[in-house]
Amino acid sequence: MSLPVADPWFTIETVDDGVIMLTEPHVARLWRANLFLIRGRDRDLLVDTGMGIGPLRATVEGLTDRPVTVFTTHSHLDHIGGHFEFADRPIIAHPAEAAKLAHPTGPIGLAYASLSAAKRAEYAAAGFDVSGLMIDASPAATYDVAAHRFHGAIATELVEEGAIIDLGTRRFEVLHLPGHSPGGIALWDAADGLLISGDAIYDGILIDTTDDADIPTYLRTMARLRDLPVRIVHGGHKRAFGRARLHEIIDTYVESRRDFRAPAPQGPGVSF
Numbered sequence: 001m002s003l004p005v006a007d008p009w010f011t012i013e014t015v016d017d018g019v020i021m022l023t024e025p026h027v028a029r030l031w032r033a034n035l036f037l038i039r040g041r042d043r044d045l046l047v048d049t050g051m052g053i054g055p056l057r058a059t060v061e062g063l064t065d066r067p068v069t070v071f072t073t074h075s076h077l078d079h080i081g082g083h084f085e086f087a088d089r090p091i092i093a094h095p096a097e098a099a100k101l102a103h104p105t106g107p108i109g110l111a112y113a114s115l116s117a118a119k120r121a122e123y124a125a126a127g128f129d130v131s132g133l134m135i136d137a138s139p140a141a142t143y144d145v146a147a148h149r150f151h152g153a154i155a156t157e158l159v160e161e162g163a164i165i166d167l168g169t170r171r172f173e174v175l176h177l178p179g180h181s182p183g184g185i186a187l188w189d190a191a192d193g194l195l196i197s198g199d200a201i202y203d204g205i206l207i208d209t210t211d212d213a214d215i216p217t218y219l220r221t222m223a224r225l226r227d228l229p230v231r232i233v234h235g236g237h238k239r240a241f242g243r244a245r246l247h248e249i250i251d252t253y254v255e256s257r258r259d260f261r262a263p264a265p266q267g268p269g270v271s272f
C-alpha cells in the first residue's frame with residue numbers, strides 16, 4: 001500500500017512565550033504526542049521526540065541555532081521515537097525510565113497488527129481504532145513503513161523531583177508525577193504558572209492501565225496537581241488548558257477511579 005507523502009512531517013506552532021509545539025498530524029490520535037522546543041539563552045530544551053518517523057533533528061535545527069538538550073517526560077514509545085537523532089546531545093530522564101528508554105520494546109513496522117494482541121486489546125478497550133496503520137501518510141516516498149523501529153537512547157542526565165533546569169529565559173523545576181508511568185516528570189515554571197506535563201495530565205483520555213501504570217499512585221499525583229497554581233498546562237497530547245479545566249480533568253478522573261483510592265498511609269511506629 002502506498003501512502004501519500006507529507007512534507008513537512010511536523011506541524012510547528014508557537015504556543016507560549018518562547019515555547020514552540022511540534023506535532024505529527026499524520027500519526028494516529030493515540031500515538032500523536034506533543035513535542036515542545038523551549039527557547040533558552042544558550043541552549044534550547046526539546047521536550048520529547050515523537051514517533052521517530054519524520055526528520056526531527058533537521059526540523060529542530062531549522063528553528064534554532066542553539067544546541068539542544070532533550071528532556072524525556074517518560075519513556076513511552078510515542079515520546080521517545082526521535083531520541084536516537086540526538087544521541088550526541090545531553091538527554092535528561094528520570095531514573096525509573098532510563099532502562100526502557102535504552103531498550104524500548106516497540107513493534108517493528110507501523111501496522112497495529114505488529115503489536116501484541118494484549119496491547120491491541122488494551123487500546124481497543126480505551127476506545128481507539130486498532131486496525132490498519134498508525135500513520136495515514138509517510139514523510140518521504142522512499143520511507144519504508146514496515147521497517148520502522150524504535151531505537152534506544154542513553155539518558156546522560158538523570159533527574160528527580162526538585163531538580164532545576166535553568167534556561168536563562170525560563171527556570172524550570174522538575175516535578176516527579178508518577179502514575180501514568182513510574183518516572184513521569186514535568187517541567188514547572190512557577191514564575192509563569194506554566195506546566196509542561198507530559199502524559200501525567202492532558203485534555204483527553206488518561207491512560208492508567210498499561211503495565212507500568214499505577215492507579216493509586218496516579219490519584220496521589222492528581223491531588224498534587226490540583227494544588228498547583230497553574231496558568232496554563234501544555235500536555236503530552238491534545239491542546240493546552242488552564243486551571244479551571246485542569247480541575248475538571250482531575251475531578252473527572254478521580255471520580256472514575258473512586259474505587260481505587262488507597263487507604264491512608266500508616267504513621268511511623270505502627271507495627272502489626
Ligand SMILES: [Zn+2]
Pocket residue numbers: 074076180181199
Ligand atoms: Zn505515556
Ligand SMILES: [Zn+2]
Pocket residue numbers: 033076078079199236237
Ligand atoms: Zn503519550
